[in-house]
Amino acid sequence: MPNGATFADAYPTQARHIRAAFWASFLSLGVGAFFGLIQALHRTDILRVIESQTYYTVLTAHGVFLVISFTIFFLVGVFQWAVTDSLERPPVDMRFTWGWYGLMSLGASLTAFAILAGFTDSIDVRANVLFTFYAPLQAHPLFYVGLVVFVVGTWLAGADWFRSWLAWKGDNPGERIPLPTFMVLTTMIMWYISSIGVAVAILAFILPWSLELTGSLNPTLTRTLFWYFGHPVVYFWLLPAYLLWYILLPKLAGGRLFSDPLARVVFILFVLLSTPVGIHHQYLDPGISEGFKFIAMTNTMFLLLPSLLTAFTIIASMEHGARQRGGEGYFNWLTALPWRDPAFTGMALAGMVFAFGGFTGIVNAGMNINYLVHNTLWVPGHIHTQVGTAAALTFMAGAYWLVPQLTGNRLVGRGLALVQVVLWFVGIVFMTNSMYRGGLVGIPRRTAEPQYEGFEYEVAAGSVGELNAQLAIGGTILFVSAMLFLALMVLTAFNGGTEPIDDGSIPPALSGPEDSPAVLDNLKLWVAIAAVLVVIAYSFPLASIVSRGGLFGPDIGPIPVAIDAASTVARTALEAVSAVVR
Amino acid sequence: MRIHQYERVWLLASMVLIVGFIATITYGAVGLGITMVDDRGATIAPDEINEDERFGDPRVEQVGDDEYEVYAVAMTFAFQPDPIEIPADSEVTFYVTSRDVIHSFYVVGTNTNTMVIPGEISVVTVEFDEPGEYGLICTEYCGAAHHEMEGQLAVLEDEEFDLTELEVEAPDEVEPDGEIEITATVTNGQLEAIEETVTVELGDETLEESVTVEGDESESVTLTVDAADLGEGDHDWTASAGDLTESGTVSVVEGSEDDTEGGDDA
Amino acid sequence: MSNVARQEDPASVERIEHDEFDPVGTLALIAFYFAVLVLLWLFTYFVEFLGNVPTPVVVA
Ligand code: HEM
Ligand SMILES: [Cu+2]
Ligand SMILES: [Cu+2]
Numbered sequence: 001m002p003n004g005a006t007f008a009d010a011y012p013t014q015a016r017h018i019r020a021a022f023w024a025s026f027l028s029l030g031v032g033a034f035f036g037l038i039q040a041l042h043r044t045d046i047l048r049v050i051e052s053q054t055y056y057t058v059l060t061a062h063g064v065f066l067v068i069s070f071t072i073f074f075l076v077g078v079f080q081w082a083v084t085d086s087l088e089r090p091p092v093d094m095r096f097t098w099g100w101y102g103l104m105s106l107g108a109s110l111t112a113f114a115i116l117a118g119f120t121d122s123i124d125v126r127a128n129v130l131f132t133f134y135a136p137l138q139a140h141p142l143f144y145v146g147l148v149v150f151v152v153g154t155w156l157a158g159a160d161w162f163r164s165w166l167a168w169k170g171d172n173p174g175e176r177i178p179l180p181t182f183m184v185l186t187t188m189i190m191w192y193i194s195s196i197g198v199a200v201a202i203l204a205f206i207l208p209w210s211l212e213l214t215g216s217l218n219p220t221l222t223r224t225l226f227w228y229f230g231h232p233v234v235y236f237w238l239l240p241a242y243l244l245w246y247i248l249l250p251k252l253a254g255g256r257l258f259s260d261p262l263a264r265v266v267f268i269l270f271v272l273l274s275t276p277v278g279i280h281h282q283y284l285d286p287g288i289s290e291g292f293k294f295i296a297m298t299n300t301m302f303l304l305l306p307s308l309l310t311a312f313t314i315i316a317s318m319e320h321g322a323r324q325r326g327g328e329g330y331f332n333w334l335t336a337l338p339w340r341d342p343a344f345t346g347m348a349l350a351g352m353v354f355a356f357g358g359f360t361g362i363v364n365a366g367m368n369i370n371y372l373v374h375n376t377l378w379v380p381g382h383i384h385t386q387v388g389t390a391a392a393l394t395f396m397a398g399a400y401w402l403v404p405q406l407t408g409n410r411l412v413g414r415g416l417a418l419v420q421v422v423l424w425f426v427g428i429v430f431m432t433n434s435m436y437r438g439g440l441v442g443i444p445r446r447t448a449e450p451q452y453e454g455f456e457y458e459v460a461a462g463s464v465g466e467l468n469a470q471l472a473i474g475g476t477i478l479f480v481s482a483m484l485f486l487a488l489m490v491l492t493a494f495n496g497g498t499e500p501i502d503d504g505s506i507p508p509a510l511s512g513p514e515d516s517p518a519v520l521d522n523l524k525l526w527v528a529i530a531a532v533l534v535v536i537a538y539s540f541p542l543a544s545i546v547s548r549g550g551l552f553g554p555d556i557g558p559i560p561v562a563i564d565a566a567s568t569v570a571r572t573a574l575e576a577v578s579a580v581v582r
Numbered sequence: 583m584r585i586h587q588y589e590r591v592w593l594l595a596s597m598v599l600i601v602g603f604i605a606t607i608t609y610g611a612v613g614l615g616i617t618m619v620d621d622r623g624a625t626i627a628p629d630e631i632n633e634d635e636r637f638g639d640p641r642v643e644q645v646g647d648d649e650y651e652v653y654a655v656a657m658t659f660a661f662q663p664d665p666i667e668i669p670a671d672s673e674v675t676f677y678v679t680s681r682d683v684i685h686s687f688y689v690v691g692t693n694t695n696t697m698v699i700p701g702e703i704s705v706v707t708v709e710f711d712e713p714g715e716y717g718l719i720c721t722e723y724c725g726a727a728h729h730e731m732e733g734q735l736a737v738l739e740d741e742e743f744d745l746t747e748l749e750v751e752a753p754d755e756v757e758p759d760g761e762i763e764i765t766a767t768v769t770n771g772q773l774e775a776i777e778e779t780v781t782v783e784l785g786d787e788t789l790e791e792s793v794t795v796e797g798d799e800s801e802s803v804t805l806t807v808d809a810a811d812l813g814e815g816d817h818d819w820t821a822s823a824g825d826l827t828e829s830g831t832v833s834v835v836e837g838s839e840d841d842t843e844g845g846d847d848a
Numbered sequence: 849m850s851n852v853a854r855q856e857d858p859a860s861v862e863r864i865e866h867d868e869f870d871p872v873g874t875l876a877l878i879a880f881y882f883a884v885l886v887l888l889w890l891f892t893y894f895v896e897f898l899g900n901v902p903t904p905v906v907v908a
C-alpha cells in the first residue's frame with residue numbers, strides 16, 4: 001500500500017465492502033446487546049418486561065446475533081482487510097466478493113427472521129432452540145436453512161482469500177506468505193475442517209427431520225456433530241482477535257511484533273488441535289465412553305500451548321513498544337504504554353480478561369472438575385470473558401483504528417472511546433464475577449427464573465441478592481458501553497472531510513519469517529495432519545454413537561460393529577494407569 | 583528458528599502447566615475414583631419407557647446393604663419419582679433417562695450432575711453421607727417452562743428411611759348377611775427383615791398383629807367381620823403399619839353386589 | 849532484518865532491535881501469571897471441586 005495513504009484511498013471498493021460487513025456486524029451487536037440487557041434484568045428478577053417463556057426467544061436471539069452474526073461479519077471484514085493489505089492486491093473478482101457477502105447476509109436474515117418471528121403469534125414461525133439447537137428441540141426449517149446459507153457464504157469468502165493468495169503466489173514465487181494472510185488462511189482451514197460437522201448435522205439429519213422427510217434422529221449424534229464444530233468455532237471468533245493482537249497491537253504500543261515465526265507456529269497449532277477436542281463439551285453426556293472423554297481432555301490441555309505462547313509474544317511486543325518509548329524496570333514499563341489510545345487500551349484490557357478467562361476454560365476442560373460447573377452460570381461467565389470480551393472488546397478497539405482507515409475519516413470522540421472500552425471492562429468484571437460465583441453455588445445457566453421453590457442456594461461469601469445486583473449492574477454497564485460504541489461508529493462514518501490520525505502502516509516483526517523454516521508455510525502438510533488427527537479423535541466415538549443409537553435414531557436397532565473394541569482399549573489404558581498408580 | 587531464551591523458558595513452563603493439569607485430573611480419576619458419566623448404561627427408546635421393568639415404575643430400590651438404585655425419568659417439565667428419598671450414609675446409583683428432549687439431572691450445589699439424553703441412560707453413583715434436603719433441577723433448556731422443572735431429593739436419617747408400603751384390600755359394599763374381609767398387606771422394599779405391628783379397625787372390631795416381613799417380601803393380615811354385627815349403613819375402617827395409615831368406608835346395604843374391587847390403596 | 853520506515857511516533861525515543869531487546873518485563877509478568885494459574889487451579893480443584901460433595905465415583 002502506498003505510504004501515507006489510508007486503506008480507503010488505496011482500495012476504495014474493497015473498503016466499501018468491508019464497511020458493509022462491519023455494519024452488519026454492528027447492527028447485530030446492537031440488537032444482541034439489547035437482548036443481553038433484558039436477560040440480565042429478567043434472570044435476576046429485577047425487571048421483567050417479557051413473559052418468562054419469551055425469555056428463550058430472547059436468549060436464542062442473543063446467542064445467534066452475537067456469536068454468529070456480530071463476530072463472523074466482523075471477522076470476514078478484518079480478514080478481507082488483512083488479506084488485501086498484506087498481499088497488496090484486491091480480490092481477483094469483486095463480484096464474487098460481494099457474492100459471498102450477499103449469501104452471508106441472506107442466511108443471517110433468514111435465521112434472524114425465524115427467531116424474531118417467535119415474538120409474535122401472528123406468524124407461525126418459531127425457533128426457540130437457543131444457538132446450540134439441540135435436537136429433538138425443533139426450530140422452523142428457515143432457521144436451519146439460514147444457518148447453512150450463512151456458512152456457505154463464509155466458505156466462499158475463504159475460497160476468495162485462497163484465490164487472492166494463489167494469484168499473489170503466481171506473481172511472487174518463492175516468497176513467504178505475509179503473516180496476516182497466513183493467519184487468515186490457516187484460520188479458514190480450521191473453519192473448513194470444523195464446519196463440515198455442523199453442515200452434516202443440519203443437512204443430513206436436522207433439516208430433513210424438520211421438513212418431516214425423516215421421522216426421527218439420534219440426538220447424541222447431532223449433538224456430537226454440533227460440538228465437533230462447536231469448539232473450533234470459538235477459535236473462529238478468537239483468531240481474528242489474535243490477528244489484531246499480533247498485527248495491530250504491537251504497532252499501537254509503539255513497538256514491533258516480537259516473533260513472526262512463533263506466530264506462525266501458534267496458528268498451525270490451532271489448525272491441528274482445535275477440532276479433535278469437541279467432546280470436552282460432552283463430558284457429562286451418557287453414551288460416550290470415559291476413554292474418549294479422556295482423549296479429548298488431553299488434546300484440549302495441549303491446545304493451551306498456542307494461547308500461552310501468544311501471551312508471551314504479545315506481552316513482549318508491548319514491552320518492546322514501551323521500552324522504545326522510554327519504559328524502564330520490571331513492571332514500570334507498563335506505565336510507558338499509550339493508555340490514552342482507546343484502540344490500544346481496549347485490546348490490552350481484552351487480553352487481560354482473556355488471561356483470566358483462560359483459567360476458567362481450563363476448569364471447563366478438566367473432565368471430572370466439569371461436574372462442578374457444567375451448565376451452571378459459570379459457563380456464560382466464561383463465554384463473556386472470552387468471546388464476549390477477548391474477542392468482542394478487541395473487535396471494538398480494533399474498529400477504533402480500522403474504521404478510520406476504511407472510511408478515511410477521523411475517529412470521533414477519542415476520549416469517549418477510551419471511556420467506552422473501560423466501561424466494557426468494568427461491566428464485564430461485575431457481570432462475570434457474579435456469573436462465576438453464582439455458578440459455583442449451583443445457579444444454572446439458560447433459565448428465565450433461577451429462583452426455585454424447593455431450596456435455597458448456599459452462598460458462602462455474599463448473598464444471592466448481591467450476586468444478582470452485580471449481574472444486573474454489570475449487564476447495564478455493558479449495554480451502555482455497547483451503545484456508546486455504536487454511536488461513535490455512526491458519528492465517525494459521517495465525519496467527512498477529516499483524516500485518520502494514523503497512516504495505517506504496519507511495522508515488520510523484530511524476528512521476521514526468514515528466521516523460521518519454510519515448512520511452516522506448507523499448508524497442505526498441515527491440512528493433512530489435521531485431517532488425520534480429526535479422524536483419529538472422532539471416527540471411533542461417532543461409530544460408537546451410531547451403533548448405540550442408530551443413524552436416524554432409536555428406532556433403528558443397534559448395528560454391531562467392531563467399535564466397542566476401541567473404546568475398551570481407551571478405557572483399559574486408563575485402568576492400566578490406575579493399576580500402576582495404586 | 584530463532585527463539586528467545588525467555589521464550590524457551592516459558593515454553594517449558596507451559597508444558598509443565600499442561601502436564602500438571604492432566605496429572606491432577608488423572609489423580610482425581612484414578613486416585614480418588616471419580617468417574618465420568620459414560621456408556622455403561624444401556625440404551626432405551628423413549629417409547630419403551632412405560633414397558634420397561636425399571637423405568638416403567640420410577641422408584642428407589644435397595645440392592646445391597648447400604649446400596650440403593652434410583653430409576654428416574656426426566657420429561658417436560660418434571661422428574662419422576664418426586665420427591666426422591668434415600669437414606670444417609672449409603673451408596674446411591676441414579677439411572678436417569680428422558681421421555682422427550684434433552685434434559686439434565688442436577689442436584690443443586692453438588693457434583694451430582696449429568697446430562698439426560700433421550701435414548702440413553704445416564705448412570706451416576708454417589709455417596710450421601712449427611713441427611714439433608716436438596717433441590718433437583720434440569721439445567722438444559724428443554725422448552726418454554728424449562729425454569730419450572732424442579733424436583734426434590736431428600737436424604738433421610740437411617741431411622742426415618744424405609745421402603746415399606748401398606749396396601750389394603752376392602753370391599754365397598756356388602757349385603758347385610760355377608761362378611762367383610764379387610765386385608766392389609768405390608769411390603770418390605772428393603773433387604774433386611776422388618777418387624778411391624780399391623781392394626782386393622784372396623785367398627786368396634788380391632789385386630790392387632792405383629793408381623794415379620796422378610797426383605798423384598800410382603801405379609802398380609804386379614805380382619806373378618808359379619809356385616810350383620812355392624813348393621814346397615816356406612817362403616818369406617820382404618821389400617822396401619824408403623825407410621826403408614828390407610829382408611830376407607832364400607833357400606834352394608836341390601837341388594838348390593840359383593841365386590842372387593844375398588845379397595846382403597848391410595 | 850529489513851529496516852522499513854518506522855512510523856513517526858513522538859513518544860518513541862529509541863529504536864531497539866531483536867537481539868538488543870531482553871524482555872525481562874514480559875518474563876516477570878508471565879512468571880506472575882504462572883503462579884496465579886497454579887494457585888487458582890489448586891484452589892478450584894481441591895477446595896471448590898472436591899469440597900462440592902457428593903461426587904460421582906466408581907462403583908466398586
Ligand atoms: C450488553 C452486553 C451483554 C449482556 C448484558 C449479556 C448478558 C447475558 C446473560 C445474562 C446471559 C445468560 C443467559 C442465561 O443463561 O440465562 C448471556 C448469555 C450469553 N451471551 Fe451475553 N451478554 C452481553 C454481551 C454478549 C456478547 C458481546 C456476546 C458474544 C459476542 C455474548 C454471548 C453470549 C452467549 C453465547 C450466551 C449463552 C447463550 C446460551 O446459553 O444459549 N453476550 N448473556
Ligand atoms: Cu470447547
Ligand atoms: Cu430443562
